[in-house]
Structures are given as C-alpha cells and as structure tokens.
Amino acid sequence: MQNSLxxxxxxxxxxDHPALVAACDYAKQHNSRVYAVYFVTPKQWKLHDVAAIQIDFIERHIQALSTQLAAIGIPLQVVNLADFDDILPWLNHYCAKQDIEAIFAAVEPEFNERQRDKKLIEAKLPLTLIEQDCLFPYGSxxxxxxxxYKVFTPFSKEWKKQAASKAITPLKAATFDKPISEPSIDAFVYDHVYQNKVSSEHWPVGEDAARKRLKDFAEFLMADYGAKRDFPALDATSKLSPYLAIGVLSARQCVTAILFYFPDALINDASPAKTWLNEIIWREFYRHLLVAFEHLSKAQNFNPLGQAIAWRNNQHEFEQWCQGQTGYPIVDAAMRQLNQTGWMHNRLRMVVASFLTKHLLIDWRWGEQYFRQQLIDGDLAANNGGWQWSAGTGCDAQPYFRVFNPMTQSSKFDADAHFIKQYVPEVANWPIKHIHQPHLHWQSNNDASTGLFSQNESILYPKPIVEHSAARLRAIEVLSALKKS
Structure with a gap:
C-alpha cells in the first residue's frame, strides 16, 4: 500500500496547508492512508535557543492539532528524539513499517533546517518539500x-505588485477520511534539556482562537493600528506573532483578512491597512533574506563592516539589562514584560535593542539570543532582522548614528507612565517627569550616592547605569566603524 506521511x-x-493537502491527495489517488508526525528535538531546540514558553505553546497546539487531524481520519504521532541527526533512521524504520511511499513537508528558511532536508533527500528519503511559509516562493x-533586494521599500513595492496581480485565496481545511478515535499523544520530553517548563496558558490555543483574533483585529483595530501601535499601554496590536511563529496562522490568511476589510490595501498607499500590511511584508522580507544570505542563520553581521565594531560587552551591565535593572524605567518595564509574559510590545523591542547595542555597546548577538530564549513568538528571521536593524549592522538597517533616547521614547509613548508603573512599581510614586527622566530624581535625592533610592526602604530602584548624552557620543564614535568609506 502506498501510504503518505x-x-x-x-x-x-x-x-491553508498545501503540504497537508498534497499528502491527502496522494493517499486518495492511491486509495491509501495518511499518517502524521511531529518531532520533538530538545537538544536542537536548545542549540537554537528556543524559549521554554514557546515549547509549551507548541505542545498545547500539537494536542489541538491531534484532535483536528483525528476528525479527518489522520493519526498524529509525537516522536521524542534528541536532534535532527536522529530523524533519518527513525523515518527509514517508520516508512518501512507503515508502507510510506511519500513524505510531504513545508520548506523552512533556516540554514540548519535546510541542511537537514538536503541530507534526507540525498539519503533517498521520498521527501517532497512545498513552499508555504511566505506568500511567494523564496527567490521570486x-x-x-x-x-x-537589500532595501525594504523596493522589495515591498515589488511584493505588492505581485500580490495585486493574482488572486490570494487560502486553501480550505484539508479533508481526507471519516473520523477516527483521537490518538493518545505522547507528551513532549524535554525536561532533561530544559530545567524548567514555562506555561503559555495566558495565550489561547487553536486555529479557531487564532483566526478569531485575526478577524477581530482586522475588523475593529487595524484601521487605527498605524496611529496607536507605538503605545504599549494600549491594546492596539494584533498579538498574532506567536501564532505566525509556529504556523497556526499563515501569511496568506493574514493578507486575505486585510483585503476583505480593505480591498485596495495593495494599491492604495493611503489605505488604513497600510501599516499592518507592511508588518507582514517585513516578515516576508526577513525570511527571504534568510534564504538568500545563509550567513544570517550563523550569527554573522549582514554588513561585513560590523566585524570592526569594538563592542564593550560588559557582563554585569548585560545582566542588569536582562533583569530590567538599568535605571531607565521604560527600558526596565519592557524587559520585565518580556521576562514575565514571554512577549514584548514592538516599539519597546526597538527601544531596548537600541539601548543595549548603543547605550551599552553590547553585541547585538547577546540581545538576540536572550530574546530568543524568552519569546513566545521567537522566530530567527524576524529576531535576527530586528536586532541587526537596531544595531545598524543589518540589511536596510537603522543608521549607526541614530540612537534612541529612552527618555524621549518614554514621555512620547507612555506619557502618563501607565505601562511603566505596571511593571516597575518602584517608581509608581515618583513625579511623572522624574519617571521619564530618572536622572532628575537622583539630582533631587540627598542619598544618591548609595546608588538606590526609595520612598519605601523595602523597595529599591537603581540609578541609571549610563548617562544618555555621554553614551550617545560614545556609541556614535564606536559604531562609526559602519560608516562607508
């Protein structure tokens, strides 16, 4: 029997899963069965700095996916292995046992994943790879x-031109056979590599939840996204990134939702949906870059001039940044949001990345790795692209001489300090002006020499670890290594 996997x-x-549809079509043509598999590879995840909270999110979605697949007659098996090297022998044995003649899977853009697939194909495994991660195939x-393209704007224009020239229609849910009893799914085994599991319970699970969130955002919030997206105290962003990162939603589904409510979004630069559409295109841009320039998967600067940067890499200051103890309330609130929830508001990702790479002159790779270890929406392409953009080393990056002023960012985007007070209660009783400009608070404090100030001695908050103006000048001097000759 010619079964498919x-x-x-x-x-x-x-x-909207072309690989799944292809597996079902193959089985229908051969009057055979479809099986499904998901590999748990904790050593590989650890090597790639996958966050424990994201693994928990994936595990919960695997449970939901198992139920969905059982409803169309496909059993899903969870296989606990160590890393990618263990996949080939397992598949060889399984294919022989289950009479598997065809394996279908989606292309992944990361270098290690592409090398894994290359080895499997060279080993004569009947693996068919289907591009479905982006709206358009890599290299198109x-x-x-x-x-x-090495600049976003012309990429965006060409992407929109191609998108406007064809129908964008997500595939309907795959269908195959009559329901089967829901299989008993093996639990993920990764506590021998990850010491602590982290719950993702605050994020709803399942395609229905993700698709409803997309619909609600497109219908009620997307038109105001451009005006409100930078204010962390507002619930004005889509919060769809965790679902996109693990493929519970596709980019095509997102673009389809945009066009349903804003039909001219691809051709009208004044469309209310323009800003969020650009977010989707930035995601595509970074994923296409990851395939075109393999060194991006290897923690290398996109701009080779970045190799000449003399990073300070102060370990103690890095730890203060990680813990939300820099003495700049907006930076600390953002980092504590990340540590407590596994997610960070997009504007704040830029603020803290600029602070680490420019105020502290710490290598962007340190921050990228820490983010990846914490984020529920961790994604190599977006994470690498965002960090290199902030550091000035990336493709179409922020200029090296542009240094975000955390005090300006604080007063502009959290004017009443509502967000800051939520995560940095130590400063809740400070005057608003002092929250945004913490050095003023220390200037008015007789005990500034202690390095800590508190109106309540049980609550301590640190002095700013750097002075903005001096740090800015230092950053411009050191990062001038990126200046074109």
Whole structure:
C-alpha cells in the first residue's frame, strides 16, 4: 500500500496547508492512508535557543492539532528524539513499517533546517518539500538584476505588485477520511534539556482562537493600528506573532483578512491597512533574506563592516539589562514584560535593542539570543532582522548614528507612565517627569550616592547605569566603524 506521511513543523494548522493537502491527495489517488508526525528535538531546540514558553505553546497546539487531524481520519504521532541527526533512521524504520511511499513537508528558511532536508533527500528519503511559509516562493521577489533586494521599500513595492496581480485565496481545511478515535499523544520530553517548563496558558490555543483574533483585529483595530501601535499601554496590536511563529496562522490568511476589510490595501498607499500590511511584508522580507544570505542563520553581521565594531560587552551591565535593572524605567518595564509574559510590545523591542547595542555597546548577538530564549513568538528571521536593524549592522538597517533616547521614547509613548508603573512599581510614586527622566530624581535625592533610592526602604530602584548624552557620543564614535568609506 502506498501510504503518505505529513511531517508537521512550523505549520501547526489544517487550513491553508498545501503540504497537508498534497499528502491527502496522494493517499486518495492511491486509495491509501495518511499518517502524521511531529518531532520533538530538545537538544536542537536548545542549540537554537528556543524559549521554554514557546515549547509549551507548541505542545498545547500539537494536542489541538491531534484532535483536528483525528476528525479527518489522520493519526498524529509525537516522536521524542534528541536532534535532527536522529530523524533519518527513525523515518527509514517508520516508512518501512507503515508502507510510506511519500513524505510531504513545508520548506523552512533556516540554514540548519535546510541542511537537514538536503541530507534526507540525498539519503533517498521520498521527501517532497512545498513552499508555504511566505506568500511567494523564496527567490521570486527580485530586483531588475535578478538579485534579492537589500532595501525594504523596493522589495515591498515589488511584493505588492505581485500580490495585486493574482488572486490570494487560502486553501480550505484539508479533508481526507471519516473520523477516527483521537490518538493518545505522547507528551513532549524535554525536561532533561530544559530545567524548567514555562506555561503559555495566558495565550489561547487553536486555529479557531487564532483566526478569531485575526478577524477581530482586522475588523475593529487595524484601521487605527498605524496611529496607536507605538503605545504599549494600549491594546492596539494584533498579538498574532506567536501564532505566525509556529504556523497556526499563515501569511496568506493574514493578507486575505486585510483585503476583505480593505480591498485596495495593495494599491492604495493611503489605505488604513497600510501599516499592518507592511508588518507582514517585513516578515516576508526577513525570511527571504534568510534564504538568500545563509550567513544570517550563523550569527554573522549582514554588513561585513560590523566585524570592526569594538563592542564593550560588559557582563554585569548585560545582566542588569536582562533583569530590567538599568535605571531607565521604560527600558526596565519592557524587559520585565518580556521576562514575565514571554512577549514584548514592538516599539519597546526597538527601544531596548537600541539601548543595549548603543547605550551599552553590547553585541547585538547577546540581545538576540536572550530574546530568543524568552519569546513566545521567537522566530530567527524576524529576531535576527530586528536586532541587526537596531544595531545598524543589518540589511536596510537603522543608521549607526541614530540612537534612541529612552527618555524621549518614554514621555512620547507612555506619557502618563501607565505601562511603566505596571511593571516597575518602584517608581509608581515618583513625579511623572522624574519617571521619564530618572536622572532628575537622583539630582533631587540627598542619598544618591548609595546608588538606590526609595520612598519605601523595602523597595529599591537603581540609578541609571549610563548617562544618555555621554553614551550617545560614545556609541556614535564606536559604531562609526559602519560608516562607508
């Protein structure tokens, strides 16, 4: 019997899933069965700094996916292995046992994943890879010279041009056979590599929840996204990134939702949906870059001039940044939000990344790794792209001489300090002006020499670890290594 196997990866859904549809079509043509598999590879995850909270989120979605697949007659098996090297022998044995003649899976853009698939194909495994991660295949959005764009705006224009020229319709949910009893799914085994599991319970699970969140955002919030997205105290962002990161939603589903409510979004630069559409295109841009420039998966600067930067890399200051103890309330509130929830508001990601790489002159790779270890929406392409953008070393990056002023960012985007007070209660009784400009508080404090101030001696908050103006000048001098000759 010529059975097929669908290998789930970062695509934990049954809607708009070309690889799953292909596996079902193959089985229908051969009057055979479809099996499904998901590999748990904790050593590989640890090597890639996957956050424990994201693993928990994935595990909960695997449970939900198992139920969905059982409803269309497909049993899902969770297989606990160590790393990618263990996959080939397992698949060889399984294919022989279950008469698997065809394996279907989605292409992944990361270098290690692409090397894994190359080895499997070279080993004559019947693996068919299908591109479904982005709206358009890698290497299909190119400039007039046939090269990958290195600037976002022209990439965006070409991407929109291609998108406007064709129908964008997500595939319906895959169908196959009559329901089967829901299989007993093995639990993820990773506590021998990850000492502590982290709950993702505050994030709803399942395609229905993700699709409803997308619909509600598109219908009620998207039009105001451009005006409100930078204010962390407002519930004005989509919060869809965790679902996109593990493939519970597809980019095509997101674009379809945009066009349903804003049909001219691809051709009208004044469309209320423009800003959020650009977020989707930035995601695509970074993923296309990851494939075009393999060194991005290897923790290397996109701009080779970045190799000349003399990073300070002060370990103690890095730990203060990680713990939300820099003495700048907006930076500390953002880092505590990350540590407590596994998520951070987008504007604040830029603020803290700029602070680490420019105020503290700590290598962007330190921050990228820490983010990846904490984020529920961890994604190599977006994380790498965002950090290199902030550091000035990336593709179409922020200029090296642009240094975010955390005090200006604080007063502009959290004017009443509502967000800051939520995560940094130590400063809740400070005057608003002092919260935004913490050095003023120390200037008015007779005990500033202690390094800590409190109106309540049981609550301590640190002095700013750097002075903004001096740090800015230092950053411009050191990062001038990025200046073109």
């Amino acid at each position: 669908i290998w789930f990866r970062q695509d934990l859904r049954i809607h 959005v190119l400039n007039q010279s046939g090269q990958m």
